[in-house]
Amino acid sequence: MQTSPAQDEQTGPVHVGAPLAPLTTLRLGGPAARLIEAPDAGTAVDAVRATDESGEPLLLLGGGSNVVVADEGFTGTVVRMTGGGTALERRPDGSVLLTAEAGEDWDAVVAATVAEGLGGLECLSGIPGLTGATPVQNVGAYGVEVSALLVDVDLYDRRTGAVRTHVPAAELGLGYRTSVLKNTDAAVVLRVRFALPGGGASMPIAYAELARTLGVDPGSTVPAEVAREAVLELRRGKGMVLDAADHDTWSAGSFFTNPIVDDAAVPDPAMPRWPAGEGRTKLPAAWLIQQAGFAPGHEGPGGRVGLSTRHVLALTNRGAGSTGDLLALAREVRTGVLDRFGIALHPEPVLVGCAL
Template sequence: MNLASLTTLRVGGPAREFREAATEAELIDAVRSADADGTPLLVLGGGSNVLVSDDGFDGVVVRDARADVSLVNDGACGGLSITATAGTPWDGLVAQAVASKWSGFEALAGIPGSTGATPIQNVGAYGAEVSDIVSIIRTWDREDRQVRSLPLIKAQFGYRDSMLKRTMTDGPWGPTPRYVVLDVTFHTRMASLGAPVRYQQLATALGVELGTRVPIIDVREAVLALRASKGMVLDAADHDTWSAGSFFTNPVVADDALPEDAPRYPSGREGLVKTSAAWLIEQAGFTRGFAIAPGAPASLSTKHTLALTNRGGATAADLVALARAVRDGVRERFGITLVPEPVGVGITV
């Protein structure tokens, strides 16, 4: 199996072995068997947050093919609980939530990938994060070899971060994620209006003031339009969407590390502010469509400087070279080192 066909960047060499799990038992068995044999393991969801080496993966790749959503609690007691298996496509779940008036999902529309990946990265957009609605994450603990449920407080969510992302287990092939997500339970409520709009660009698109509550269907449609304008909604015919979304996270730095005109946002961390990686990239001289050489198969998106894209025929090495050029340019200009958001598989940016 060539992994390029399973990732949104459309790069990556072959896997030594590929297994697709149709049930939770099959998923756990595949993981447990690989661990027992000392075989390198990659659990793959939607492939939207990985950059796979051109050499591929010399181990077992397991893909969760389950896509089940169940209503655990109907909201009669004031709350609504929904459980989705890890393989459930995230944007499909958001669409179902909006149609069902399950509030809290709407601003996270259009994000590619699987539901199981969302709490690992604590995905977020337009003033919302998945940690706002996560209740319980059921996992397979590879170290203790048992199913373990992690309540919200144990997830230790941060900006594009969680305990799941940080916690590794040792193996003969090096550190690897300890927990494999089996399903995620979300807690929210029935509502036709979304949470107060917290992001200025979204408020502008909706034609309202910050803090206004608008119908969740309007929020989803506005978010999808905004993401599409930046090439952030998957479209096989649009090379600007052959990407891993935002390639670098927004840096969290000391306020005095930034120029006066740099954008600043609350970071939730004392003495630190969050700034825009896209702004830093643009101010360092990298424009939309930038490529290392004319006609190169990897370039920045023509719609958004934060996305690295495959223009057709790019290799993982092409994308790494582009990422390093951007990272080094920003560091030289501002003294800030951008951190990649996608996970490198057999490759380091």
């Protein structure tokens, strides 16, 4: 990484031609024209304001776990959130208000709450990335979504140039792996608050696979630390816990979202599925991919990329891949599912400078 000789008094050192691949879990993508690291909310706001004044394109980067960057890189300024910090406040009703800075590592937040004897977030263990990204994506796993516990956020509104505090979760348009904050840089999340129940029990175990692993009936609760370890075990078995030595984990997590279709469009009445509102059904993308003929380990161009050997929803960089290779594999899978079932899969990661 090369740092320019000049330093902005407000934003700190500016890194010119900074490689972005090492800052993503895929280890793919070209360089940024400029990279500014923001160790706190104030620095982040100053950096974004300066970029807006200059008219440069802006990319907000957290842990790089849900982003696919073009091989050509990014021609503008990347502001990378690096500042952390958390606080817990016991409330009169017995619940606990958790405040976390956007730059705090997400799994560290989950681990800390469980260590404090607090349940609520345990099913979201092992998810890479930073806390500020969780409401943007409405992160979810094993039957729990951020929306179930999110109280509000502080954010910088680029349209007005103002910092807005305590923006209610209800205003964020939280849906399945989405929000009004996704696929737009109109606002920058600076701080996030969650309401935890206050006890040491997990959230009700809603996900059948997790319930089987724990040996309990769906809807039961277990100690939060027990649920966390079970979730981590399941994620490791699918290559979904980052390991620098394991190419099966060099991914952006689940590359495709589970499609939600009209009940009449369900391709096989015997397939696994979940209700998704009146007249709508959520289908498992992994099942569709495998039934379309793509087995774990299916190779993309030149074997440089491939489906994980443990989980077909993860598209992985085998160490020498490019973003072009990854997108070619994604297109192959998407086309195969469309041809077989007539159902279009949609990518979950944010695509920067590239498209399917």
